[in-house]
Structures are given as structure tokens and as C-alpha cells.
Amino acid sequence: MQTVLLKVLGSALSALGAYGVYKLFKFVYGELTSSLRYLPGPKSSSWIYGNFREIFDAENSVLHEQWVKEYGPTIKYRGLFGVTRLYTTDPKALNHILMHTDVYQKPEMTRHALGRVLGEGVLIVEGEKHRRQRKIMNPAFGPIQVRDLTEIFVQKAIQLRDVWAAETAKEGSARIDVLSWLSRMTLDVIGLAGFNYMFDALVGEPNELNQAFSTIFQASTKFEVFPLLQAFFPPFRLIKTQRDRQTEAAREVMTRIGNQLLKSSKEAVVQAEKDHVNGLQSRNLLSLLVKANTAANIPDYQRLSDDDVLAQVPTFLGAGHETTSTGTTWALFALTQSPEVQKKLREELFAVPTDTPTMDELNALPYLDAVVRETMRVHAPVPSTVRVAVADDVLPLSVPLTDLKGVTQQSVPIKKGQLFIVPIVAMNRLVSVWGEDAFEFKPERWQSPPEAASVVPGIWSNMMTFLGGPRACIGWRFSIVEMKALLFTLVRSFEFELAVPSEEIGKISSVVQRPILKNDKEAGNVMPLIIKPYQRE
Numbered sequence: 218m219q220t221v222l223l224k225v226l227g228s229a230l231s232a233l234g235a236y237g238v239y240k241l242f243k244f245v246y247g248e249l250t251s252s253l254r255y256l257p258g259p260k261s262s263s264w265i266y267g268n269f270r271e272i273f274d275a276e277n278s279v280l281h282e283q284w285v286k287e288y289g290p291t292i293k294y295r296g297l298f299g300v301t302r303l304y305t306t307d308p309k310a311l312n313h314i315l316m317h318t319d320v321y322q323k324p325e326m327t328r329h330a331l332g333r334v335l336g337e338g339v340l341i342v343e344g345e346k347h348r349r350q351r352k353i354m355n356p357a358f359g360p361i362q363v364r365d366l367t368e369i370f371v372q373k374a375i376q377l378r379d380v381w382a383a384e385t386a387k388e389g390s391a392r393i394d395v396l397s398w399l400s401r402m403t404l405d406v407i408g409l410a411g412f413n414y415m416f417d418a419l420v421g422e423p424n425e426l427n428q429a430f431s432t433i434f435q436a437s438t439k440f441e442v443f444p445l446l447q448a449f450f451p452p453f454r455l456i457k458t459q460r461d462r463q464t465e466a467a468r469e470v471m472t473r474i475g476n477q478l479l480k481s482s483k484e485a486v487v488q489a490e491k492d493h494v495n496g497l498q499s500r501n502l503l504s505l506l507v508k509a510n511t512a513a514n515i516p517d518y519q520r521l522s523d524d525d526v527l528a529q530v531p532t533f534l535g536a537g538h539e540t541t542s543t544g545t546t547w548a549l550f551a552l553t554q555s556p557e558v559q560k561k562l563r564e565e566l567f568a569v570p571t572d573t574p575t576m577d578e579l580n581a582l583p584y585l586d587a588v589v590r591e592t593m594r595v596h597a598p599v600p601s602t603v604r605v606a607v608a609d610d611v612l613p614l615s616v617p618l619t620d621l622k623g624v625t626q627q628s629v630p631i632k633k634g635q636l637f638i639v640p641i642v643a644m645n646r647l648v649s650v651w652g653e654d655a656f657e658f659k660p661e662r663w664q665s666p667p668e669a670a671s672v673v674p675g676i677w678s679n680m681m682t683f684l685g686g687p688r689a690c691i692g693w694r695f696s697i698v699e700m701k702a703l704l705f706t707l708v709r710s711f712e713f714e715l716a717v718p719s720e721e722i723g724k725i726s727s728v729v730q731r732p733i734l735k736n737d738k739e740a741g742n743v744m745p746l747i748i749k750p751y752q753r754e
């Protein structure tokens with residue numbers, strides 16, 4: 218028996234070894250013959266990590282932005298185990314990548330990492346499945362639907378205002394971690410607006426789903442090798458880390474709650490149809506999706522299965538909650554750094570004679586709009602994303618590049634398997650578009666945005682914040698109005714100051730770019746502000 222076992226083990230190890238040698242050979246051959254081998258770019262600083270560690274230490278895009286200054290808009294650098302990554306801020310090349318979703322897709326490792334948390338929702342799936350999901354989902358995110366949801370945004374912003382007012386009541390001011398409170402508020406909003414579900418995160422202790430989510434999405438402040446090994450080498454995924462177990466537990470909670478929500482949504486849609494009403498219960502995203510999916514004019518082959526609909530619950534939670542809370546956190550941070558902007562914004566907001574504005578009233582405020590745009594430009598919550606070419610292609614360039622052999626290239630030949638970083642915040646802060654002060658927070662620049670911005674291939678406001686093309690963010694209108702409702706309510710009620718010196722605030726990115734305290738990384742993702750009730754003269 219023992220001999221048989223040893224033989225099986227021996228064969229398995231030999232097969233694994235042969236597979237490893239084959240992969241290594243394929244990789245080395247691919248690199249030696251790569252069409253990118255003469256592209257300019259920084260030297261790799263490690264055989265194992267490539268340029269990864271310095272990128273991790275340099276707050277995401279800052280280092281890339283320096284490289285672009287040094288080597289030009291289209292460069293290559295090394296990722297883990299020396300894998301070549303192509304990085305370009307050339308708008309024509311990026312437009313090509315974003316528009317050709319049949320060729321440029323999310324890499325398997327990204328889909329694995331996101332999928333184990335969020336399931337097979339619209340954020341993860343590719344090809345025909347994506348087109349089908351997106352088609353049924355698009356109508357739920359239109360301007361009319363978001364207008365209907367504004368009441369929820371404003372109600373929840375007022376509830377947060379009241380919680381903070383109570384915090385400041387004793388001493389006249391309070392030190393508050395605004396990130397955690399905004400995160401509770403946006404969770405409540407996506408619960409209600411997404412599925413008519415009450416998380417009640419703004420009252421009492423976080424409930425089980427809230428807790429599960431916070432654990433998964435807490436960005437790691439340390440450089441960890443094992444998750445990278447799992448991402449690159451699927452066999453490592455068989456080894457379950459504590460984080461994997463937490464994620465699985467969270468997924469179970471989400472599936473359980475998701476099933477209940479889907480059942481209630483279906484019942485609410487049927488009831489609303491019977492009663493010929495369009496009540497709030499059936500005005501949430503999930504019910505709109507259920508309604509669209511059951512509409513008589515949809516052919517059966519285009520309908521989503523229950524599993525597909527269910528997968529959108531964690532997708533909305535994951536994609537629509539921390540992104541908006543982080544964006545609003547950076548907006549408040551920016552206001553603490555520009556007291557004159559804070560004052561000017563408050564003056565504009567006080568001109569509105571109601572505490573409960575509609576979407577149209579919020580959208581009619583030009584300075585609020587400029588503050589939101591400028592925050593989304595400078596502090597884009599998702600700083601970059603990734604794509605892989607699933608077929609050979611040719612990438613067109615608007616700025617020709619001179620390769621290491623001195624040859625000028627108008628385009629770059631791309632081989633199947635090539636990884637790309639899609640720069641979001643770096644595109645939003647291009648000096649060639651926004652001028653020398655591109656890194657500074659100046660809402661006034663939106664009075665006359667530069668002509669040059671029109672080449673940036675973004676779905677919103679000539680920025681990449683919500684990406685562009687068929688995979689652009691579906692929830693951009695939702696989040697912009699939610700942020701406006703929050704800023705409207707909070708800036709009218711409080712004055713904001715940073716509770717620590719500004720140099721102490723750092724950024725750390727795990728999909729979403731959140732604040733940390735550089736001198737106290739153990740504190741996790743926090744943004745401590747001193748808030749004082751605003752006394753109107």
C-alpha cells in the first residue's frame with residue numbers, strides 16, 4: 218500500500234515538476250521574443266518582485282507618474298516574477314483598450330480575487346454573459362431611477378448629521394473617524410436603494426453583513442506575498458488562509474441574505490403590478506432588475522437566471538458602498554485643506570431654502586458640482602485597474618514612442634496574455650491636460666475645463682474615475698448624487714478640520730484607495746477630523 222502511495226506521489230510530483238518547467242520555459246521564451254522588449258521603462262529592482270515593492274510603497278500611481286515623466290507615456294515595467302506589464306497614458310491606446318472588451322478583459326487572477334468575494338456578477342463576468350447582464354441592469358441606473366432614489370440619499374445623510382451632532386453636543390466639537398461613519402451611511406443607502414434592506418448601520422453595532430464586509434475590504438497595510446502567490450499560481454488557492462476563511466464566511470452570509478432579498482423583491486414587484494402602484498419597495502435596484510428581467514418584451518434567452526440576479530447583490534454592495542464613502546471622505550479631507558473652498562461651498566449650499574433637496578436641486582449647484590468633480594479627479598477612489606489581452610492585437614498610439622533601439626513606433630504589437638495597467642488617477646492628473654497644478658485641488662478649474670481633456674476616454678466629465686467604454690461603472694450617477702446629498706447636508710451643518718498634521722495622511726490601495734495614518738498604520742483605514750457644528754451668523 219505504502220509503495221503504491223509513494224509511486225502515486227512520485228508521479229504527481231514529476232507531473233507538477235514537468236508542468237513547472239513547461240511554464241518557466243514558456244515564460245522565458247515569451248519574454249525573450251516579446252514585442253515589448255525594446256520599450257522604454259524603469260529597471261526591475263528584484264527577480265522575484267520586479268518593480269512591485271516600490272509601487273506598493275509609493276501610494277499607487279505616484280511612481281508610475283514619475284516613470285511617465287522620465288520615459289514617456291507608453292512604458293513597460295516588471296511585475297511579480299518579472300512579468301512584463303504595459304503602462305500607457307496615451308489616450309488613443311487607452312480608448313482602444315476600453316472599447317475593445319472582446320480583446321482586453323479582466324485577468325483571471327483579478328476575476329478570481331474579486332469573484333470569491335462578490336460572486337459571478339456584472340463586475341466579474343466577460344463576453345456574452347456580461348452583455349446580457351448589463352443590458353438588463355442598465356435601466357435601473359438611469360437618471361429617472363436615480364432621481365427617485367435621491368430621497369433615500371438625503372434621509373440617510375440627515376441621519377448621519379444627527380449622529381454627528383449628538384457626538385459634538387457634549388464638548389462643542391468632536392474628533393471623528395469620518396471614513397467609518399460614511400462607510401456605515403453608504404452601506405445603509407445601498408441596502409435601501411439597492412434592495413429595500415435595512416442594515417441600520419448608522420444605529421447601534423454593525424450587523425453581521427456589515428462586519429463581514431468590513432473585514433474583507435479592510436486594505437492590508439503590509440506587503441503580503443502569499444495572496445500574490447495565490448493570485449498567480451492557482452494550486453496555492455487550495456491552501457486556505459485565515460482571510461480565505463473569513464471571505465468564505467462572508468460569502469455565505471451574503472448568499473443567505475441575498476436569497477431573502479430576491480424573494481422579497483419578486484413578491485414586491487408582483488404586488489406592485491397587482492396594485493398598479495410604483496411604491497418605494499419596488500423602486501430599488503434589485504426590484505427594477507427583477508422587473509426588467511420579467512418584462513414581456515424580453516426574449517427568454519436574454520433573461521437572467523436567479524443565480525445571475527442573486528450575484529448582483531454582493532456586486533452592488535461591494536462596488537457601490539466603499540467607493541462612494543471613500544470618495545466623500547476624500548472630499549471632506551480636501552475641504553479641510555482648503556478652508557476658503559469649504560466656506561464658499563457652505564455659502565452656496567445655504568442659498569437652498571430646504572434641508573431635503575431633490576436631485577435636480579442638488580445638480581443645479583455649480584460649486585457643489587465643481588467640488589465633487591475636483592475630488593473625483595484628484596482623489597479617484599479606484600486609482601487604477603488591470604486588463605489582459607486575450608488575443609493578439611495592435612495598440613494604436615497618439616504619441617509615437619522611440620524604443621530602446623532608437624526606432625519610432627506609431628503602434629505597439631500586442632501578444633495574447635499581455636498584462637496592462639489602466640491608469641485612472643494618473644490620467645485624471647495629466648499635466649499635459651490640466652497644467653502644472655494638475656495635482657492640486659482647485660474646484661474653480663471646472664468653470665472652464667481645458668479643451669485638451671476631451672481626449673480622455675472616460676464616461677463622465679472627461680475623467681477616468683468611472684472608466685469608459687462598455688465596462689464603465691454602471692453606478693456613476695447614483696454615486697455622484699449620493700455624494701452631493703452627503704456634502705450638502707454635512708457642510709451646511711459642520712465645520713471640518715483635520716485632526717492630525719496633513720503630512721500624516723497617506724493612501725493605501727486595495728482596489729479602493731483609502732486613507733491611513735503614516736505614523737500609525739496599525740490603526741487601519743481612518744480619516745480623523747475635528748467637527749464643530751456650524752453657527753450661522
Ligand code: HEM
Pocket residue numbers: 339340341351532533536537538540541544597598599602603682683684687688689690691692693695696
Ligand atoms: C465614487 C464611486 C464609484 C467609483 C469611483 C466607481 C468606479 C468604478 C470603476 C473604475 C469601475 C470599472 C472597474 C473595472 O472594470 O476594472 C466600476 C465598475 C462598476 N461599478 Fe462603480 N464606482 C463607484 C460607484 C458605484 C456604485 C454606487 C455602484 C452601484 C450601486 C457601482 C457599481 C459598479 C458596477 C456594477 C461595475 C461593473 C460594471 C461592468 O463591468 O459592466 N459603482 N466602478
